Amino acid sequence: MKTERLLLSKGAERLGIDLEEEALERLLLYLxxxxxxxxxxxxxxxxxxxxxxxxTHFLDSLTLLPFLLEQRQAPQHLLDVGSGAGFPGLVLATVLPEVRFTLAEPRAKRVSFLRHLIRTLRLTNTEVHAERIEALMPDRQGCFTHITGRAVAEPALFLPLVRPLVSPETRVVLMLARTELLASIEQLPSGPWHILDIRTFNLPFSAASRVLAVVGACL
Structure with a gap:
């Protein structure tokens, strides 16, 4: 695993992320x-x-770390919609034990994998919701400080999907490949939505472009 360790640590360093040795070991076991x-x-x-x-999976997921670290003085709970194999939610849970995570994933085989990893990595901050996201509504509105989803749907579809879970304090973090996808979200009928922050960067080895947009809603 020497090559994998070097790629993971070097890639994180290029993204400005400092991985502690214990977190690095857990991520390598995850891999x-x-x-x-x-x-x-x-x-x-x-x-x-x-x-x-x-x-494209581990380092891309870790790009959300700064958003969570900037608010770590308050209790945080991130919902990862359509978590799949755990990207980005389980990767973040692996390096942020003080933050709570809920992974919403309806597909049974992926749920089995996620629960196996939670046990293997001995994570106590993570739960798996083994149903479609609609099953969380409406009793958990406002329970999450952050909501994200990777490759679930473009913003025009994703934001209305999660809207019933969003309170004025909730921050939706959109993971995108280009800023053009943000063009019309402030006019979506599910809003009003407001873009609070946009950060653009490139992945460390392929230089593929990435965009993280933080979006809030007013009730």
Whole structure:
């Protein structure tokens, strides 16, 4: 795992993220379990090289860290919609034990993988909601400080989907490939939505562009 360790630590460093040794070890164990399980069930594309997995799944997920670290003085609870193999929610939970995470994933095989990893990594800050996101509504409105989802749907579909869970204090973090997808969200009928922060960057090895947009709503 020397190559994987170097790629993960070097990539995080290039993104301005400081990974502690314990967190790095857990992420490497996560990677090993993902590769092993992926031989049996389709968690990610079968032909994905480990170097690509590290960049496009693990490092991409870690780009949300600054948003959570900036508010770490207050209790935080992040909802990851359509968590799949745990990106970004379980990756973040692995390095942020003080933050609570709920992973919403309706597909049974992925739920089995997520729960296996939570046990293997001995995470006490993470729960899996094994149903569609609609089953969380409306009794958990305002329970989450942050809501995100990776490759679930474009903003025009994702924001109305999570709207029943959003309070004025909730921050929705959109993970995008380009800023053009933000063009019309302030006019969505599910709003009013307000873009509070936009950060653009490139992944450390492929230089693929990424956009993180923090969005809030007024009731």
């Amino acid at each position: 090993a379990e993902l590769v092993k399980w992926n031989r049996r069930i389709n968690l990610i594309a079968r032909d994905t090289r480990e170097e690509q997995i590290i960049e």
